Ligand SMILES: CC(=O)SCCNC(=O)CCNC(=O)[C@H](O)C(C)(C)COP(=O)(O)OP(=O)(O)OC[C@H]1O[C@@H](n2cnc3c(N)ncnc32)[C@H](O)[C@@H]1OP(=O)(O)O
């Protein structure tokens with residue numbers, strides 16, 4: 001539960017959301033399958049198990065452990081994850097083909113997403129007619145269900161599908177035994193309002209069937225679309241840690257959780273204090289870097305160089321939207337071209353350097369000069385040397 005005294009977002013959101021129905025949000029993590037589809041990323045089974053444990057520790061409800069038809073390596077990873085005693089439900093991934101679902105059943109998984117494309121663009125690329133894909137979906141879902149698997153049908157590129165055909169397909173999947181439905185914005189072409197429209201439309205005929213939203217980030221709206229899906233009544237958001245995935249990536253679970261918890265007051269079950277560590281480890285394993293200003297996990301979120309901000313540093317709520325404690329991380333001042341008098345005093349205190357008040361202007365001038373010459377920050381050693389020279 002979030003300590004609201006550490007959230008400094010004011011009262012505007014509450015006012016604007018007064019008429020919103022109260023929602024809850026569940027997360028379905030696909031870091032190990034859709035995340036691994038990021039170019040050049042190949043997790044080995046041991047790494048997959050480690051990532052699954054990290055993701056489980058965050059409190060997601062569901063983990064997609066993988067797509068067993070891809071390789072023996074994937075099967076080994078899924079087996080290990082399924083046997084690890086995690087809290088999350090462990091899901092498999094299959095195309096609407098019997099051998100794919102068989103591979104999931106052989107691993108004794110109890111839950112599976114079964115996917116088949118439904119937009120005409122995708123169907124023509126595959127050379128499969130609407131009738132044929134319907135038959136494949138019917139057969140695969142039926143086969144999964146008959147083998148004791150709880151199936152969620154996942155219509156690839158469903159946001160570009162003809163809406164009547166969309167409904168026919170999803171209803172066919174339900175008739176064949178699917179228990180849940182995933183709306184899939186494969187190419188992230190739906191704006192948040194379109195996501196709202198589609199989720200509400202599905203909810204209007206699907207009754208109590210849980211609805212998932214699987215989104216990507218090609219237009220930088222991955223988080224906004226996921227939030228829209230939850231507010232429209234979807235129960236499950238698919239995403240990955242850091243938004244790792246193909247092209248511009250997947251919906252970013254930690255970012256969505258932060259927005260839902262802090263801006264919308266929606267309970268997500270995600271332990272935000274663990275998110276930065278999980279992200280850092282995933283980056284090490286997968287071998288990528290993130291912008292230092294990245295929401296939730298960026299290294300500079302609570303580190304400040306600007307002098308005018310440093311002058312208010314003693315009052316975190318004046319310069320930050322929420323407490324760094326919510327992410328279990330620290331705050332700090334760095335010295336550079338944009339420093340002010342307060343920056344010098346704070347950093348000197350941090351480093352245990354004695355600086356008389358009358359020396360601050362000259363130190364500030366030297367700090368700025370060096371930072372401009374370096375085109376970067378001043379290191380602690382450089383600052384100590386400046387202090388000593390001016391003592
Ligand atoms: C297809 C997806 O979107 S899955 C998500 C993306 N993930 C990956 O691609 C993971 C890595 N990929 C791989 O390891 C391989 O590409 C595999 C295992 C997925 C596919 O292997 P391939 O040997 O290329 O394909 P495979 O021969 O198994 O299947 C092709 C057939 O599947 C059909 N097909 C493809 N996708 C689907 C689907 N989602 N539902 C039903 N049928 C499908 C094709 O129409 C084709 O049918 P046809 O033989 O009647 O023409």
Ligand SMILES: O=C(O)CCC(=O)C(=O)O
Pocket residue numbers: 034037115156157184185186187214
């Ligand atoms: O086509 C794919 O990559 C698999 C399905 C998927 O994850 C998606 O459509 O976003």
